[in-house]
Amino acid sequence: MRLTPEQLSARKRRNVALALALVCFVVVVFIATVLKLHDNDAEREARDLAAAEQVQ
Amino acid sequence: MTDTPTPAISTARPEDFFQLLKPRVMSLVVFTAVTGLVAAPGAMNLGLAAISVLCIAVGAGAAGALNMALEGETDALMRRTRGRPVAAGRVSSNDALAYGVILSIFSVALLGLSANWLAAGLLALTIVYYAGFYTLLLKRRTPQNIVIGGAAGALPPVIGWAAVTGSAPWQAWLLFLIVFLWTPPHSWALALYSAGDYARAGIPMMPVARGAKSTRLQILLYSLVLVPVAVIPGLTEMGGRLYLAVSIAGGLGFLALALRVWRSRAGDTPDKAEAEGREAALYDVRVEARPARNLFAYSILYLLALFAALLVENAPVIGACPSCG
Numbered sequence A: 001m002r003l004t005p006e007q008l009s010a011r012k013r014r015n016v017a018l019a020l021a022l023v024c025f026v027v028v029v030f031i032a033t034v035l036k037l038h039d040n041d042a043e044r045e046a047r048d049l050a051a052a053e054q055v056q
Numbered sequence B: 001m002t003d004t005p006t007p008a009i010s011t012a013r014p015e016d017f018f019q020l021l022k023p024r025v026m027s028l029v030v031f032t033a034v035t036g037l038v039a040a041p042g043a044m045n046l047g048l049a050a051i052s053v054l055c056i057a058v059g060a061g062a063a064g065a066l067n068m069a070l071e072g073e074t075d076a077l078m079r080r081t082r083g084r085p086v087a088a089g090r091v092s093s094n095d096a097l098a099y100g101v102i103l104s105i106f107s108v109a110l111l112g113l114s115a116n117w118l119a120a121g122l123l124a125l126t127i128v129y130y131a132g133f134y135t136l137l138l139k140r141r142t143p144q145n146i147v148i149g150g151a152a153g154a155l156p157p158v159i160g161w162a163a164v165t166g167s168a169p170w171q172a173w174l175l176f177l178i179v180f181l182w183t184p185p186h187s188w189a190l191a192l193y194s195a196g197d198y199a200r201a202g203i204p205m206m207p208v209a210r211g212a213k214s215t216r217l218q219i220l221l222y223s224l225v226l227v228p229v230a231v232i233p234g235l236t237e238m239g240g241r242l243y244l245a246v247s248i249a250g251g252l253g254f255l256a257l258a259l260r261v262w263r264s265r266a267g268d269t270p271d272k273a274e275a276e277g278r279e280a281a282l283y284d285v286r287v288e289a290r291p292a293r294n295l296f297a298y299s300i301l302y303l304l305a306l307f308a309a310l311l312v313e314n315a316p317v318i319g320a321c322p323s324c325g
Helices: A005-055 B014-019 B023-039 B046-070 B093-114 B117-138 B145-154 B156-165 B170-192 B195-201 B212-235 B241-263 B272-276 B287-317
Strands: none
Touching (some): A005 B093, B023 B046, B023 B287, B046 B117, B117 B145, B145 B156, B145 B170, B156 B170, B170 B241, B212 B241, B212 B287, B241 B287
């Protein structure tokens, strides 16, 4: 089966859009992971500090 | 030898898939979710807040895609919706369904990971409620479809609130209530001058099922409840003087327009475009239907103004957490 130029062009544009969406998704997951780790570290530090102050 | 049928090759463009997300609805969802997120006490890392809003937007878009996938045939019967990708045949309903399901799963999972699982659960509930409960069950069965289904559109501020605090207290549900009570007068004002479309598609919208007169009365009654409820945040810590002024002045305007709709003959005759057998223009209506058109347009402005006032009064809170970086 031979695709028409219109079908080929539409398929190519869909593929490019899908690739971009996947890249965006990976970047968003990466950023979310880094920010969550940072948040968790900050929370732990605050907890440790509060515990240390209580002991003193 | 018999000819084998040629498989259909899609010519759908990326823009069609974007249209499946109902971008105009999505923008309102984003706005109300951001308001819930900003109005909530406490603060959230700005990056995580942005990702949460993105997840809520994509989740709402996924619900829209599922709605279009399930309603392609109905949409094709209505002038307002027949240009949608599935109704127009540019995207198959199976593709739209798969697209909606995948986006739903990813948006809910990512919201759970980046914010918390209460917010993710509420987003999942919104999607299932809108695509399953409203689209498949309610819409064709009861003229109260828009009232009950409106809960899905009212949940985003609660999701935004839950993303920050991990809880959904009464203040968040107050924002829910405002959007919930706003939906019927807003939707029925539009339905009053596009009832022909709904009748053709077999959807029992209030003007089709109960008539224009009853719809006009119900618009007024809902407005009488909505306006005082919308003032309440101004009396709590959530809103201040600006919100109070906007909700009172805006509410009086809303009531005045609802009163005009009640006294009008909007919806008594087919809308102008229908009578002339041409494409519907959202704001080009008969003289007697103009009060309904005016209320429809004003209602959008009213809701935007209420939430914008809340945003302005609570905006400094965002990113204020010193430990969040």
